[in-house]
Structures are given as C-alpha cells and as structure tokens.
Amino acid sequence: MEGGVLSIQGGKLKARVSFSAMVSEMESVLVLYPSPAMGHLISMVELGKLILKYYPSISITILTITPPFDTGATASYIAGVSSTTPSITFHHLPTTPLPRPVSSYPSFEALTSELLTLNNPNVHHALQSISLNSTVLAFIIDFFCTPALGVAKELNIPAYYFFTSSGTGLALFLYFPTLHRKNTQRFRDTNTIHEVPGLPPLPSADMPGPLLDRTSKEYESFLYYATHISKSAGIIVNTFESLESEAVKAIYDGLCVTDGPTPPVFCIGPLIATQGGHGGGGEKEYCLKWLNSQPKRSVVFLCFGSLGVFSEAQLKEIAVGLEKSGQRFLWVVRSPPSKDKSRRFLAPSDPDLDSLLPDGFLDRTKDRGLVVKSWAPQVAVLNHGSVGGFVTHCGWNSVLEAVSSGLPMVAWPLYAEQRFNKVMLVEEMKVALPLEESKSGLVTATEVEKRLRELMETEKGFNIRNQVKAMKEEAKAAMNDGGSSLVALDKLLKSCRQKQI
Template identity: 55%
Template sequence: MEGAIVLYPCPGSGHLVSMVELGKLILSNHSSFSISVIIPTAPFEAAATHDYIAAVSAAIPSITFYHLPPVSLPQNAYYTAKEFPAVLYQLCQLNNPNLHETLLAISSRSKIKAFVIDLFCNESLQVSSNLNIPTYYYFTSGANCLSYIIYFPKIHRGLTKNLKDLEDMKINVPGSPSVRAKDMPEPLLDRAKYVYQCFVDSALDMTKSSGIIVNSFELLEERACRALANGECAPGDSMPPVYFIGPVVSEKEKDSEQIHECLSWLDSQPSQSLLFLCFGSLGVFYTEQLKEIAIGLERSGVRFLWVVRTPPPNDETVRKLAETDPSIESFLPEGFSERTKDRGYLVKSWAPQKAILSHDSMGGFVTHCGWNSILEAVCAGVPMLAWPLYAEQKMNKTFLVEEMKIALPVDASDEGLVSAIELEKRVSELMGSDKGKAVRERVKAMKEGAAAAAREGGSSRVALAKLAESFGGVPT
C-alpha cells in the first residue's frame, strides 16, 4: 500500500489554493506519497476554485479530489468577510460524518500517513483522532500571526474584558512586534461569540498536534520563527515541531482576453514605474471610498493599474443604478478614466495578480495584506503599501511595516475611510522618497532570500524534507 497524505482545506480560495499548492510541493520533492484532497462544499460562490481544481486534476493525476456533499447552513446569498470565520468553523463541524466516511474509503485503498488540516477545520480533529491518524495543521498565514494564535489562550486567561473594549492597549507576544487590541482579528474581539471559543480551542489543539506547517520562510520572519520553534509562544503547553516550508504560491492563473490586454499594456510602461492596486477576493469598497482612491491616484500623478470591484449590494449607488452588471466608471469621479487614460488602467473584478507583480513595470503594490498577496509581492521583489481590510490583515500590516520593513502604512480614519490626501501622500512616499527606496531595497533582498530558501539546501527545502520524514517518507 502506498502512503497517502490527506489534505483538508477550508473552501475559501486563499486557503484551498495554498493547501493544494502544498500538496504539489510535497509531491514534487517526495514522489513516493500520493495526495488526497477532501473539499467541503462551500455555501458561497466558488467558481474560481472550481477552475483551479479542474486544472490541477488534469495536470497531476496523483492528486485526487474528494468533494463532500452539501450540508445545511444558514442561507446567506452575500457573505461578508466578517462572517466567514464562523461560517467555515460551522461548515467543518457539520461535515464530520461525511469526512469520517471519506477517510475510511481512502484508508481502504491506501495507508494514510498524515492528515493535514486548515485552522478552520479544527473540529475534524475528533474524526482523525478516533481513526488514529496523525494530524498536522497547515497555517496559511505567516509565523508572526501564528505566534499570536498559539499565544492567544494565555491572553484569554489573563483578561476579563473583551479586546474590542481595550482599543489601543498593546498585546505582546514573544518574537513579534506588539499589536493594538483593536487590530487583532475580528473573531478574537468578543469573548461571547461562538467563533471566539473556536479560535481558543484551535490554538490549544494545534499545540497537541503532530506538527504545524507554516507558509513562510525563516529569513522573512526570523524572530517569530525562532520563538515558535523554541516553544516560547505556548507557555505551559507542549509545542509540536514547526515546519517553515514557504513561500508556497500558486503557479498558474486562469486565462482570459482581459488578461492579455492588461499584460500587453504593462509592456508599454517604463520599468518600475507602476503602482498596482488590488484588494483580494473579498476586498470590496463602497462608492465613497472608490472615489477617494481615484482622487488620490489622480493627484499623485503616478502610473497605475487598479482592479476595481463593484461595491456591495447595499451601496447607495448600486441601489440607484439597479443594474446587474454596472460599469466601474459609475462609481468613480466623472471623467476620471478619460483624464488618466494615458497613465492608468482599470480592470473590473479580477486580474492575474502574480503575473502583474512579476512584470518589470511594477514599482509598488497597494495590498489588503492578505498573506498570499504578501508572499507574491515578496517573490516578485515589489514594495508594498499596507491597507488592511479584514481577518488578520491589520496584524499583518504591523508585521510588514515594523518587523519585516517591506511596506509603508496606509492609515484609515476611525470610520475606516482612507482619504484621497492620505493615499496621495503614501503613494508619493513609496514611489519617490528615501523611505520608499529603503523599503524597495529590503524587499529585493527578501526576494533573493525566498529563492534561496526554496533551493536545494535552503531552509524551506530542509524543513520540507524533515516534514516528509515525519510522515514516514524516505529522507532525501
């Protein structure tokens, strides 16, 4: 019987793609394993991941996908980023009977060497423990963020108030910069919420697992990697081996006519002259914010490529237009596209981010601080403006600016609005000041460090070999 590694991602695009890319990485270096991926059916639109899974299935027959049947969740046609964590935890919990059947089916054909789960699939630990399958966690964000998650039960025990009520109080964790209480991820802010306890339980369970795999590399987050490896973040709790095997980034992006137009336009732009603005798969703004961005870009005078999404359904302009597919110009200042057409390019909804960041014309990236986007920018050597929106992104902003020093901050008002004046100032700083130059040089060094980590003998390649050995593979 061959050894099977079973991966169990949550269905969110950033988590699922990263987990499957981990499977591809394991296979490319340790072909004695087979990879099975069990995917819960998402209660939200997941067209982008369908295309991706189909492409991987066709290209790599030794990765097998199992789709769990749908389960009944509270129906919501439009899930916001805030609601996602609770929905994902519930989805996993309800899928345990389906998961149990699927693991039994896989184990009848192969010896399951390891079960690798997402943080949001924590409830599945009950199933794998009952079946005596060694369980590992794949953490799709960085080492600094993991330090905070692992340390969180200690923070929880030491406080009686909600983090949301502590505002600017600093939270301190070994090996990481301090973070304001209000900048912690939304699910950790209110002790009374279901999702809060899910995170506390996940953190405790992670420390008892067979290992934690992290999508980062040692040079990028030296202090946090060291603190995690030494067990400093789990005071009083055991800490399993931690494997820093990153950067794991997706290789292929979908193909469309729009992509070719956008990339051929980039070919006509001067080297390192362009600012790219893109805010992830859940990053949507109201019309008021889109107009501020447009005014800031116009005043800055920089060249730009901006991915613009239609505002959420409850946006006033969206309601007034009452169209199913309004043009993006409807949400921008009148005449903006015409006035900036010689130096700006607008893309609706989606763009091939990795290909764009790797293009020679790229000079800066305004990012929502999602971890996959950060790693893609690091691998391309593109400096960032950190504009966080949800999840752990406000923490990531602190880590990028203060610890890694590969980004400059974008600051929002208390209501969450980034003004045109703020954006213009930060864009000018990144693209044309000594501060921007220092960040650019630092991120280029990290680009070289990422490549070195992934090469033979590099820290991430060595960690991957140790991981495969712990799975029961042949050391290489």
C-alpha cells in the first residue's frame, strides 16, 4: 500500500507510517462497537490490537455499554486492556434504561437486541463527538449491533461488520433470508434437511437456537440482522480461510446472498486473547501449578464459557463420568442457574462444590483431578503441555483457542449458535467428537465416560488430534507475514481508505 503503514513486499507484511496523512490532517480513527457479551468484546479488542500492530498511526476507539445483566467480568477485562494497551480508547456510552424489568425478557438474545436498539441515540452522539477531532475511517459493528447501521449511514461513515463467530456461521446467516422465504414452518417443528451453500446438509434441529421459532422476537431480530449485513461496506470474520475453506469459497463466490451482491469479506483470524479474560493472581497460579505436576498431554480440560451453566443433576452426571473414565481432569464448575426468575440474567454466586458434586467425589479424585470454582485461565491452560483434550461449549472463541493450541475437542453445545458449531466441528472440520444428549436433554455419565476415553485413548481420538495439529500450523501461517489473514487485513484497510476518497 503506497503511502500507508501496511504493505506486502516479497510476500511479507511490513509496518509503515503516516496513514492518517492519506486521509486527513486530523487523527484517523476506527470506531469499534461490540455486543456487550465477554466473548464478543474480547475478539473485537483483539481485532483492534492487530490493526494497531500494523497501522500504528491509526487510533482505535471502542464503544461500550454497561448492561443490567451478566455478560462475564467485562469491567475488569476492560480495565486490564486499558492498562496494557493504552492506545485503545474505551468510550463508555451512557446507561440506557430498559422499558421493563430485565427478568421479563424471554432470552439473553431478546434482551441484548432491545438494549442495543435503544442505544442508537448514544451511538449517534458518540460518533458525532469523535468526528469533531478525528477522521472516522470506518465504524465496525458487531452482528448484534445492526440497529447502528442506520446511524453510520446518516453520518456518512462507512460501516463494516465484525462477525465474531465462524465462517460457516456467516455463510448460514447470509443465506438465512433465503431459508426464511423457502420455509413457512418453524424449524423446531420440522425434520427437514437444509442445503446451505458451502455447508454440509443441515438438519432443522441443529439450526442456531434463535432461528428455531419463526414466531419469536429472537427470530425476528436475527432475520433483521441477516438482511442488513449484506448492505454493509464489508464483513470481517474471525477465522482463517483454510479452516473453513468450503464455506469461505461459497461466500466469496456470492452464493450465500441470493437477492443482491455480497459485500467484500475479510477472513482475519484467529483473533484470540493472549491472556485470559479476567481473574488471575492466586487462581491462575493455583491451576498452572497443579498442571505442572501432571504428565504431558494427560489432562482433559472441561470449561464452558463465561455464561455456560448446568443443572445440579447434570453436574453430578459429569462428575460420575469423569470418575469412571479414569482420566486426569481440570474442571471449571459454575453454580446452576437460579430458580429465582428475577435473577436468571445476573451473575451466579460461587458454587458450593460439596453440595453440588457426589459425596466423596473430590476426595476420591484428588490425585488426578482438580475442580475450580467459576473461572480458570483458559488460554494459559489450553497452551499448557499437560493438557491433552478440551470439553467445550463450542463458543467460537474457545474453538479458535483450542485450534491455535492444537487440542482436540469434545463438543458440548449449550446455547446460541453452539449446536450448529458442533456440527461443523465434528462433520466438516473433524476436530471434535460429539457428546450426545439423552431424550430428556441430559448428557449421561456413561456418555461422558465414553467420549473422554475415546478422545484420550483410541485411534479416532488420535486422528482428531492429528487433524487439529495440522490446523494449528495453518492458523500460525495465516497470521504470519504474507499469510491469508494479514493479506485480508491489508485489503480491509485499503477498503477503508478508498471509502474516504
């Protein structure tokens, strides 16, 4: 890029200077607007860090809101980023009151959707304020922040999406308006197999949760998001091309948007945190010290994200399965969801392990297992030499962290698009084994035992391990000089520059 701060010379990406001079004498800024959930915030911050690494003359401002519900420990995470990366500015939007009690919303998605829609006046004011002293090169919004697309258009600011989930997920959502037109029944009421460009045949039951009921508010919101994402200046997706090659090709070829052109798509990933999202100190040291005493690649790590919770009955099944499997384990346990509906969107208290787990479990497994309350330093754990497998809720950040660590997975989806992710991990990418639910929705101790043994002791598990190791090397290559993700980053910044001309 002539005159820019990022160029590709001899296949290598190099930093340069004075990008702002190409656009304006004022400081150039990219404004990022994530959904309030921890996973969305972390990957948006990592995008900002990557841009700063290669475009140090650009400023990054991230708009944040303080929601009246649990999103993980975002406050401490933001404080940590502010102290270690002062070149990222967090612009905290004013608190927006909701029109009704938090507990009256049917789901986290419905709650988030309304909150972000109500925040539009604050977003408008923030962008106007930032524009007084800076040239806003682009406004990069989360999928959930689609209501702000109109704000950017009104202010004549190019708007790009940052899709924090997978490339296969992006292919599905781009095609979702077409599926909506083709089907008149609720997905949850049918046993239909759906054909989506770039994806394996997809059963109705494996659709993302918010898409299952076309009469719901969540479905309505996601259809609105999916209809508008193709109207943006471009879409950034947190993946690398070779991880999801079929889906990415279908998107690039314009097969997923059937009623108009597909905007430019930039596969820039894996964007993952180098350190955990929150916590630290004694908790972190305790986990890592215990891992230091375990044999190489012998420990199964069980962790289900910042919002994943199980019933007391399910926790007991997991415990029995772990004990019978004979595997070494590090298990993060969170309190079951509150029976008090007024508290269902609030952070749970620390669990009482003695009452939640089977009698004597902790004592019987103390020589080969460690149970920690609520949180563990996931990135550090996944990269520890003693860890040999990962039981995950299939959140996309966790998937990318596992792939980047070369760890095979057992897929246990809990909410949102995670059931869909499970299908892709098992059938398309072949980096995970599935955990199957019983008809009651419970995953039995027998199933837990079976999958852990299969992952750690069998040829099938060995083959998955080899596949994910290969993906680990491809992830590294994508983010190295001349790699596909850095080439995409260069194209993204060129696109932002051209929109200002």
